[in-house]
Amino acid sequence: MKKKHVTPKYIKIALDIAYSIYNGDMKEGSKVSGRSTLASKYNVSPETIRRSIALLKDMNVVNVTEKSGISIISKEQAYQFIQNFKTKDHVAKLKDETNKLILEKLELEKNINENIQSIIDYSYQLKNIGLIYPFELEILKDSPIIENTISSTNFWQKTKATIIGIKRTKNLIISPGPHLAFKENDIILFVGTDGVYQNVENFVNPKTKPL
Template sequence: MAGIKENTLSRYQQIAIDIANRIVNQEYPIGAKIHARSTVANTYQVSAETARKAIKLLADLHIVEAKQGSGFYVSSLNNAVNFVDQFKNVKTLKDLKHDIHQTMKHQLQEYKHLSEMMNQFLDQTQRFNTVDPLMPFQLELAAGCKHLGKSIGELKLWQNTTATIVAVRHNGQMHISPGPYAVLEAGDIIYYVGNETSPRRVRNYFAMASE
């Protein structure tokens, strides 16, 4: 049956729809005689009672009419079209509802997946910060930076930036734990540890003197 989900209808409705479709397709033109109930029952492999209910439904909708002692005849193409369209519209609404549910289900799955990835990202970030909090940052001091010519002790870097210098590369030589008397010069690279705000504060602290 074109356009109809059979499992949404009773058997006699399915038969009525199929006959109506045949009328719409001109297999049964206006005035054509519909087979007797026994023939309908045999054609669709149903009981005589089911066949009777199917033909009665078509008669109630004025798609066919009974002639005393003669049987049923096709009486209205328009009513057959309306009957078929009615169930097509029901199918369309059911399909739309199904599609909406499927889309919502898919979106919920995507949201769950995104939430899991976000939790994993936050967990990995926390693990990184927890496992390796002493991973040093670095900054090259360009000519014109503030505080050049000062010793590490004079800088009071921790008080101003929450960072601690752990090494200085000077003239290509790495000096680990340079101590408070090491003087910073242009071209030096400082290595320091601190929290997540330290890099911004250190950059601002050593910003160009003209900025």
């Protein structure tokens, strides 16, 4: 699992300086304290300060020379630096949140599939004591749904049945997705209310009506 996005110290310091410039606490044309003084102020190493100042220099917020030291050159660029960071930080946070949601989705799908498998297993074992039992229906060779997907056939809308599995040769496909295409001799496992079996049979293997 990826670590949560954390803003590095040198970026936080660069932002703090940029905010000071934009708010008018530090004026254009004035000097910024030396690296050693800044390192002491922010309780970081001089290397961290060097990286902070390099960011501001790259954005033309400050100018750095050996003789003059660090000079503030643009309040407008300080504002632009702040806005650029907000955009990048927002995108980074969105990526973190998206990664977290993807992991949660995968875990949820795993739990759903495990529960469906358990329902199928138990219903076969205990079908005579009143528990839910999935219906089964084989897709015959003349079925109009062959090579069509679950989604494209509007299976639930047309039958009011919920597909919980597909038996295909020796394999059992648990909780098939909407893009799974039906094949000849597939056995559909489904659940639903009274009359749903007849709905599915008429839809999957119609005697006279087309799909």
